[in-house]
Amino acid sequence: MDSLLNILIWLPVLGGGLVIAIGNKRSDIAKWVAVAIAVAVFALSLTLWTGFDTSTSDMQFVLDLPWIEQFNIRYHIGIDGISMPLIILTTFSTILVIVAGWEVIQNRPADYMAAFLMMEGVIIGVFSSMDAILFYVFWEASLIPMLLIIGIWGGQNRVYAAVKFFLYTFLGSVFLLVSLIYMYTIQGDGASFSLAVLNDLPLTLTEQSWIFWAFFLAFAVKVPMFPVHTWLPDAHVQAPTGGSVILAAIMLKMGGYGFFRFSLPITPDASSEFATVVIVLSLIAIVYIGFVALVQKDMKKLIAYSSISHMGFVTLGVFSLFSIVEMGTDGNIIGSLEGVYLGLEGAMIQMISHGFISAAMFLVVGVLYDRLHSRDISTYGGVINSMPKFTGFAVLFAMANAGLPGTSGFVGEFMVILSALQANFWYAFLAATTLIIGAAYTLWMVKRVFWGPVTNSAVSTLSDINNREFFILAILAVAVIVMGVYPQPVVEVMHASVVNLLEQALTTKLPVTL
């Protein structure tokens, strides 16, 4: 069992190599091999869920091997309740994108599938690394397949988008690297890059502040938070459908995960110090970017902005904890624990739910784009007349995106808003406006694309979704509704880890002053 994670990381990477070796000329075989590997990885990842012990916050499925011994860099992987759901989200989404690209990708199909498989392995590596350098290696390596996916299979302006995506995230993360090295060098003998060691490393407030902002730059670019979000609309619009799906469903979550795994435990005092700044930026993302989404003419761009807005809930949920509770001098937490759990778990739920919904929304746009090769809202109108089944799904996902109760989109947002209410009324008030803005931009898009008279003759010739597309959208619909109605299992899985994280986030690393 110890090597299960290892298999999950390397099976898709090596499988991707196999798919490339099969080659574009035999793409039929390559596609089936790719889908077989993706399904196998998904099935294996489910055993993470079934074998998971929800009663502990300790790392599970741990594998710890020496890697670069002089610097005590270890190949140390393991998962807890925070990373496990994200890994399953990754394996799940990978199947979707591979199936979604089935007939659509004509240019080098085998390479396309292989890139997604390799990215899957690398991202699982990100979510399971317990060593900071190992994390960084996976973190950066995940840029490579995405760069190629946007650049090779993207739209008109793909080169600009691909390079912008790469440089933006690269610039963000090099500071993460320097701060990791810094924390290593101040340890003295027996220094280690292990996250467990870094979590307990005493740091002054000045050091923490520098490190916090270095982390922030890396993770905020990924999330992405206002004002470092500008790469995302470009990347999303230019990326092929599959690329957008992975980008929105998983890569953005790497940023949120970074806040959970690095910022809170390693720099707790600085996180508390600067929480307000992060919250303000989150609220700007939620409200202002929501309005930006309202005026978009391009469907993908609209969803991209809506992603930024929704991801604002994640950072809001995480950082509002410092306004709700604090650590008492006797070591007991003062304040409403319920409120904090709502915030942190709401943030996690929001990440997973957004993974489903944004994936679904991009797939919906992808279905239309494959038929008419246009992403402009104005091209469409009255799609329901020719594509009734498809419209059913699209409206469901749009409702979920707007946060309709009963869908997963509601659960995360509602939890975060409730939590924010305990922190500050105005936080909650501003966050809650998204229920209106979100509904506005999503439903208005639905109205213009799906309802109304057929304005473009091409629309009336559209064929409804085929079985493959139906299958993908149906699975996602089930996921969105199940998560919306019964999120309890996911919450249970992460609860112990969240409790532990809260403890770490509230335990000061500063010397005690009396």
Place this chain on the structure above:
Amino acid sequence: MIDYQFNIADLCFALPEVFMLSAAVVILLLDLYTSERFQNLTYYLTQITLFVTGYLAFTLIGESQVIFDGTFVLDTMGSTFKIFTMGFAMVALVYTRHYLKVHNLFKGEYFVLALLSILGMMVMISAHSLLTIYLGLEIMSLSLYTLIAIARDRATAVEAALKYFVLGAIASGLLLYGMSMIYGITGALDIAQIATFATSATLVSEQVLILNFGLVFLVIGIAFKLGAVPFHMWVPDVYQGAPTSVTMFLSTVPKIAAAAMLVRLMIDGLGAMQAYWSDLFMVLAILSIALGSLVALMQSNIKRLLAYSTISHIGFILLGFATGVIEGYGAAAFYVLAYILMSLAAFGSIIALNKQGFEAEQVSDFRGLSKHSPWFALIMLVVMLSMAGVPPFIGFFSKLFILQQVVSAGYVYLAIIAVVFAVISAYYYLQIIKTMYFDDADKEIVVSAPLDMKVVLSINGILILVIGLMPSYWMVLAISLF
């Protein structure tokens, strides 16, 4: 004074050099008398010579001696450097052969000159006196000047050779000037005696001043040979003008010897003055990283682009030496290894695109490579990402080790400057990836390289990934040299 004796039996410690020189002479003579049909003979003999020399150096590992009246040192670092020099030179010559063949430059002299320049490098690596260092440097440089001019019909090559020669002569002059100052104040040419003098506690301030002056000129000489800013002016012109095979040779193999020269002069000889030269190296390093990254952004000639990229890599290497600790030197040596591997693969990929009557020189010559030969495009992709410092390739780990030493020496701000420029430099590496992968191919490009070159290039590319995934052994080795 230590009393050294010249002992004829000591020659066996210099066996690699003796063999190399004899073989070079034999090959030169043989080449005179072989007809065109046996042209390849020279090439194969050269490869065998390199292999045997490397093997001889290998048998001497573990020996540690100062011989020939204190002018020559045999130690593990020297032997290891020689083995790597031979290995990289062999790879370089495999790539070279294809280039020479398609451009009708295939001449026996080429290989003899390459051997002689390698002999010069070996002398530099094992030098233990200021004179031997200078001797080795001149043997190497003169052979390299001639190698560049071997394409005598090309104006650019002749211009490059002349430029390199003139500037190289100035640098040699500066180096000699520095050496004369050191000699004047210490009364010794022997590195060990210089070290003893520099560490003695009774130095008066005038002596320190003159030592310092000498030191500055030595640093300039080293910086010129490495191509560090502001002594880099020759690098882009020579890289661009020289035949690509010579550019490849120039940018890879001699860097080991230059690093050895740095180690002998600065660490072994003037280790006591480390505080002085560390600062000098830091300035050179940061300038090199900055200028190398910025100016490369505007290049469309790929050889010129790689020249600037080399300058910024040299900056990282100097940063490692500037830390003044053994781990830092080890990190720098590892970086040299990584840099040469990447550079060989990069130039190898350029050479692979050459065919009869076609000289690949522009970045745009790579357009659409991923369509027509995906494997070689993949190798170039790996090389470019590795040079940009993206994990999991070797270039990332070499930068990581350097940065780690820099931060641990207390220069966090230097590390931050270095990584920012690393991101800037990523832009032009991405441009090459973009050309290969994202641009539409307007013409058919075929890699017409012979099988041996394809195999070696593939192994070269794979090593960049494999050593990246398992850098531990090489890092231990690198640190153990100092």
